[in-house]
Amino acid sequence: MQGKAELIEGARVIFEDRVETASVRIEAGGITGIDVARDGATVVPGRGRVLAPAFVDIHGDAFERQLQPRPGVSVGTEAALLETDRQLAANGIATAYHALTLSWEPGLRSVETGWQVVRALEHLRPRLTVDNRIQLRWETFCPEAVPLIAHVLAGQDRPALAFNDHTSAALLHPSVALHDRPFDQVAEYPLTDLAAPAFLHKMEARAKRSHMTTPDYVALIAEVWSRRPQVPALIDHIAALARAHDTPMLSHDDSQPETRAYYRGLGATVAEFPMHERAFLAAREGGDLIVLGAPNAMRGGSHLGSPGAAAMIARGLCDILASDYFYPAMLGAVVRLLADGVADLPALWKLVAANPAAAMGLTDRGRIAPGLRADLVLLDWPEDGPPAPLRTWVSDRGGYSAL
The missing domain is CATH 3.20.20.140 (Metal-dependent hydrolases)
Incomplete structure (x- = not known):
């Protein structure tokens, strides 16, 4: 997935000190912005899901x-x-x-x-x-x-x-x-x-x-x-x-x-x-x-x-x-x-x-912030059940997807 920008949009994001709804932009294996414009990026729907550091x-x-x-x-x-x-x-x-x-x-x-x-x-x-x-x-x-x-x-x-x-x-x-x-x-x-x-x-x-x-x-x-x-x-x-x-x-x-x-x-x-x-x-x-x-x-x-x-x-x-x-x-x-x-x-x-x-x-990893590796996991986490990984990003190596 190297080269193509993606915007994980509207997920509940686990930051170092808080959890809040945000969009995270990644490109070339790195996190390039929080709540920035799509700017041609492929949108990954995140609403109703949790995005966390891998x-x-x-x-x-x-x-x-x-x-x-x-x-x-x-x-x-x-x-x-x-x-x-x-x-x-x-x-x-x-x-x-x-x-x-x-x-x-x-x-x-x-x-x-x-x-x-x-x-x-x-x-x-x-x-x-x-x-x-x-x-x-x-x-x-x-x-x-x-x-x-x-x-x-x-x-x-x-x-x-x-x-x-x-x-x-x-x-x-x-x-x-x-x-x-x-x-x-x-x-x-x-x-x-x-x-x-x-x-x-x-x-x-x-x-x-x-x-x-x-x-x-x-x-x-x-x-x-x-x-x-x-x-x-x-x-x-x-x-x-x-x-x-x-x-x-x-x-x-x-x-x-x-x-x-x-x-x-x-x-x-x-x-x-x-x-x-x-x-x-x-x-x-x-x-x-x-x-x-x-x-x-x-x-x-x-x-x-x-x-x-x-x-x-x-x-x-x-x-x-x-x-x-x-x-x-x-x-x-x-x-x-x-x-x-x-x-x-x-x-x-x-x-x-x-x-x-x-x-x-x-x-360079373990947190969600611009400039760090795009090592992320998107979770399906219903209120009445256990979470499950839907997608894992590992910098520019591809990752895993059940989407």
């Missing part, structure tokens, strides 16, 4: 279900990512950071799969509608991922880097709740018994995902745990690489103020899915941004027992909602939070557009 999703791993529709059943990477791109556009998401787990595990979350996804996105770039980017969701016990991380950091699409330690979490002694686990690098970490029946049962699903037997998987995680003394230096190295490329950094599942302070000191000023109130408070005190999952807000609570997104938003302890594992949740979360009176619509929309864009350093 979603900016900084953590989504639903693409894994396209790569592996059933456990152990994989499909072609490029076909999977083309389908993901279309799902994103149909859900009003114009910018998506795929949370690409880079783990020591074989299979879906392996470094090998990571390379396949990265190469496929590079090859498909001219054919994609949405601005597909990568969140390097790096497992800190995985030195094998360093060449891939360096490659992506040096690429043309500025990624994000998230520090994950699911190894320590998996090996936590069952007497300690996951949301109470200590800082990952404490000297006397409360380690589980690797021969305990409950632990072996917990590892069954991970083993299946990795195409391994449970005993072999347990032997592998034990070998990986032996790397623990080298992990802090490896984290320092990766953080330095990210800082050199001015890459936004996040830490994942913080449970202690000490954890948040450690990653903040490395330059990770975004706390992603904190697991305890004390971690939220530490992040806010330190001036960090806080990310929670939109499914948490849409469903009315976390499936892991972490603090509820609605309560944290109401307390000013959540800045961003991400799709996590379900792309439609970004819109669904706004609907639920609005119905529950958590905040007004402009404030809620910042959680899914302006704030995540700012967190990633994307100053």
Whole structure:
């Protein structure tokens, strides 16, 4: 649609500080005016509809279900990512950071799969509608991922880097709740018994995902745990690489103020899915941004027992909602939070557009104003029913339309 001007006329427009009826003119991938003359533009009827900034999703791993529709059943990477791109556009998401787990595990979350996804996105770039980017969701016990991380950091699409330690979490002694686990690098970490029946049962699903037997998987995680003394230096190295490329950094599942302070000191000023109130408070005190999952807000609570997104938003302890594992949740979360009176619509929309864009350093999107990208979503939003995207504009890339 590049070159031809369009005027989205008479919609209720979600601006940063208000919702009001207006017309928005776009041309050559950008917003060129608010309530201006048609001036030869093609008119898109907006009356009775809602026009909003398209979603900016900084953590989504639903693409894994396209790569592996059933456990152990994989499909072609490029076909999977083309389908993901279309799902994103149909859900009003114009910018998506795929949370690409880079783990020591074989299979879906392996470094090998990571390379396949990265190469496929590079090859498909001219054919994609949405601005597909990568969140390097790096497992800190995985030195094998360093060449891939360096490659992506040096690429043309500025990624994000998230520090994950699911190894320590998996090996936590069952007497300690996951949301109470200590800082990952404490000297006397409360380690589980690797021969305990409950632990072996917990590892069954991970083993299946990795195409391994449970005993072999347990032997592998034990070998990986032996790397623990080298992990802090490896984290320092990766953080330095990210800082050199001015890459936004996040830490994942913080449970202690000490954890948040450690990653903040490395330059990770975004706390992603904190697991305890004390971690939220530490992040806010330190001036960090806080990310929670939109499914948490849409469903009315976390499936892991972490603090509820609605309560944290109401307390000013959540800045961003991400799709996590379900792309439609970004819109669904706004609907639920609005119905529950958590905040007004402009404030809620910042959680899914302006704030995540700012967190990633994307100053050209997330808001509706002249001079910004025309990343927009037009919604059919009846008073007595849930909204649905009718059309998504993604700058000059085309978009999605159900009109």
